[in-house]
Amino acid sequence: MARSAKAVPWFLFAAGGTVIAFILPVMIFITGIAPAIGLFGDALSYETMHAFVGNWLIKLILLGIIVLAAWHAAHRLRVCAHDFGIRADGAVSIVVYGLAAIASAATVVALLMI
Amino acid sequence: MSERQIELEVLRYRPEMDDKPFFQTYSVPCQEEWVVLDALNYVKDEMDRTLSYRWSCHMFVCGSCGMAINGEPKLACKAFLRDYQTKIRIEPLSNFPIERDLVIVQDDFIEKLESVKPYIIPKQEKPIDQGEYLQTPAQLKAYKQYSMCINCLLCYSACPQYALEEKFIGPAALALAHRYNMDSRDVGRSAREHVVASHDGIWACSFVGACSQVCPKDVDPAGAIQQVKFTSAVDYLTSFLPGGKR
Amino acid sequence: MSRKPYHREVSKTTWFLKQSRYQHYMLHEISSVFVAIYVGVLIVGLFRLAQGPEAWSGWLAAVTSPIGVIFHILVFIFSIIHTTSWFKAVPQAMRIQRGEEIVPGNLIIGAHYGVWAVVSVVVLLVAGVA
Numbered sequence: 001m002a003r004s005a006k007a008v009p010w011f012l013f014a015a016g017g018t019v020i021a022f023i024l025p026v027m028i029f030i031t032g033i034a035p036a037i038g039l040f041g042d043a044l045s046y047e048t049m050h051a052f053v054g055n056w057l058i059k060l061i062l063l064g065i066i067v068l069a070a071w072h073a074a075h076r077l078r079v080c081a082h083d084f085g086i087r088a089d090g091a092v093s094i095v096v097y098g099l100a101a102i103a104s105a106a107t108v109v110a111l112l113m114i
Numbered sequence: 115m116s117e118r119q120i121e122l123e124v125l126r127y128r129p130e131m132d133d134k135p136f137f138q139t140y141s142v143p144c145q146e147e148w149v150v151l152d153a154l155n156y157v158k159d160e161m162d163r164t165l166s167y168r169w170s171c172h173m174f175v176c177g178s179c180g181m182a183i184n185g186e187p188k189l190a191c192k193a194f195l196r197d198y199q200t201k202i203r204i205e206p207l208s209n210f211p212i213e214r215d216l217v218i219v220q221d222d223f224i225e226k227l228e229s230v231k232p233y234i235i236p237k238q239e240k241p242i243d244q245g246e247y248l249q250t251p252a253q254l255k256a257y258k259q260y261s262m263c264i265n266c267l268l269c270y271s272a273c274p275q276y277a278l279e280e281k282f283i284g285p286a287a288l289a290l291a292h293r294y295n296m297d298s299r300d301v302g303r304s305a306r307e308h309v310v311a312s313h314d315g316i317w318a319c320s321f322v323g324a325c326s327q328v329c330p331k332d333v334d335p336a337g338a339i340q341q342v343k344f345t346s347a348v349d350y351l352t353s354f355l356p357g358g359k360r
Numbered sequence: 361m362s363r364k365p366y367h368r369e370v371s372k373t374t375w376f377l378k379q380s381r382y383q384h385y386m387l388h389e390i391s392s393v394f395v396a397i398y399v400g401v402l403i404v405g406l407f408r409l410a411q412g413p414e415a416w417s418g419w420l421a422a423v424t425s426p427i428g429v430i431f432h433i434l435v436f437i438f439s440i441i442h443t444t445s446w447f448k449a450v451p452q453a454m455r456i457q458r459g460e461e462i463v464p465g466n467l468i469i470g471a472h473y474g475v476w477a478v479v480s481v482v483v484l485l486v487a488g489v490a
Contacts, residue, residue, distance in 0.1 A: 002308065002312060003307060003308060003311045003312060003346070003350060004311060004312055004313040004315075004317045005350070006313065006317040007311070007317070007343075007346060007347040007349075007350035007351065008347075008350070008351065010317070010343060010347055011347045011351065014343075014344070014347075017442070017446055018446070020395065020439070020442065021442060021443040021446040021447065021472075021476070022443070022475060022476050022479045022480075023479060023483065024395070024398075024439040024442070024443070025436060025439045025440055025443055025480065026479070026480040026483045026484060027483070028398065028432060028435050028436045028439055029436065029484075030483070030484070030487045031401075031402065031405065031423065031432075032398075032401075032423055032428070032429075032431070032432025032433075032435065032436065033429070033432050033433065033436060035420060035423055035424050036423070036424045036428070036429045036432070040487065040488050043487060043488055044420060046409070046412075046413040046416045046417065049409055049416065050409060050416075053406070053409060062406075066399055066402055066403065069395055069398075069399050070396070070399045072392070072395065073392040073393075073395040073396040073399060074392075074396070076389055076391075076392035076395075077392050077393065077396060079320045079389060080389050080390065080392060080393070082278075082320075083274075083278075083320070083376065083386065083389060084373060085371075085372040085373035087372075099396075103399055103400070103403060106403050106407075107403055107406065110403060110406035110407045110409075110410055111406060113407070113410035114406065114409055114410045127366050129363065129364035129365070129366070130364075134366065135366060185378075185379075208368065208370075209370070211365035211366060211367050211368075212365060212366040212367075212368070213363070213365055219365045251460045252457070252459050252460045255457060255460050255461075255462065256457060259462075274370075274375055274376065274382055277370040277375060278370065278372060278375065320385075320389075321449065321453075322381070322382065322385045323381075323385070323449065323452070324379075324381050324382070324385075326452065327381060334452060336452055337451075337452030337453060337455060340449075340452060340453035341453060341454075341455060343453075344453070
């Protein structure tokens with residue numbers, strides 16, 4: 001038996017799981033719930049958000065959060081597929097990790113455009 | 115002492131005459147302070163000599179009397195009747211083939227246990243006249259919890275990943291590998307790694323955590339496996355660095 | 361005597377319905393579906409922000425639409441499920457030994473909740489003030 005390469009995505013899964021455990025609830029509140037109930041006034045207006053995300057430190061933090069969240073979710077989805085009885089682990093891995101890679105690249109591009 | 119009539123619904127399977135298992139009900143006069151094992155012993159002694167099950171110590175040390183009691187993996191010697199209603203359903207541990215009645219086939223576990231080299235591999239064997247391998251209380255504490263395993267197989271019975279993938283090395287064997295890895299007298303971690311860190315080893319565990327919830331000795335196999343995942347992942351990643359161990 | 365072990369089948373697709381502890385496990389595993397979609401929503405939001413004020417207000421309108429709000433409430437609930445189940449498991453995965461003692465699990469969990477509260481307040485302040 002050989003050592004499994006699953007160590008690599010697992011590491012991202014564990015790191016991402018830890019980071020999003022702390023940050024995601026408050027982020028979801030700010031981007032998804034606060035605007036609907038009109039909290040924060042115009043903190044989410046184009047001008048403030050553009051200036052806020054334009055800061056390179058904020059860009060770096062957002063990149064870290066989004067990339068780790070994507071890889072965390074991808075690895076857990078792979079396990080989920082197995083748990084729901086899908087046995088094509090190779091194909092599932094390519095799809096979920098492929099999506100995570102695309103999401104990571106897209107985040108870099110979007111942040112560079114801002 | 116008060117007596118209680120208990121309906122034991124026991125899954126029977128007699129390979130020489132049955133094609134599949136069936137439930138047989140025994141109405142057993144029980145003492146209030148009995149455990150399920152006492153009730154089974156009463157059946158065996160007074161009602162039906164043909165009923166088969168494993169047991170030995172009656173005090174949660176030997177690990178023989180694991181069975182599913184109302185669907186939950188338990189030691190029959192640790193399942194007190196006072197915690198149950200009048201009807202109790204008893205089946206052999208799930209996730210294992212049934213040899214006969216409540217007796218399961220354990221061969222798969224024994225093979226897997228051997229595969230993780232569950233013994234101390236010292237740096238250098240030394241003759242007995244050179245004395246003991248010394249260890250501090252702190253060094254003992256590092257692995258003691260994982261050394262409490264009695265191989266009762268409740269964890270395998272609770273583990274859905276073992277149920278789904280029978281190649282999975284499983285909770286107890288991996289926890290015991292961790293027990294020896296954590297022992298200051300042992301240098302066998304890399305010798306165990308090709309089994310422990312394989313696809314069917316720790317990486318087949320998805321941390322359901324059921325093993326640790328049913329463990330009668332609080333070994334916490336789920337915790338042990340996650341700790342091994344971390345060290346193995348660090349090993350794997352650093353193996354690509356210059357000077358890393360392949 | 362010949363042996364004839366009896367094998368009991370386990371359903372590969374519905375096994376988790378059998379026990380409540382398996383259902384709890386599946387609940388926090390399924391959080392990944394919502395996290396994945398939320399990541400997608402965020403990335404789209406970043407692109408819209410880069411494209412200018414109109415695109416951004418379009419994204420905001422989508423987020424605040426009824427479907428958007430229902431989705432975010434669901435993601436929020438699952439993110440809380442993820443956080444609490446993750447913190448609960450930390451002492452098992454991260455066993456800390458000090459001398460001859462193992463640091464109590466509740467202390468580690470409590471510290472995580474403390475940090476979670478601080479992080480959340482700081483992020484709220486930064487976002488609110490920004």
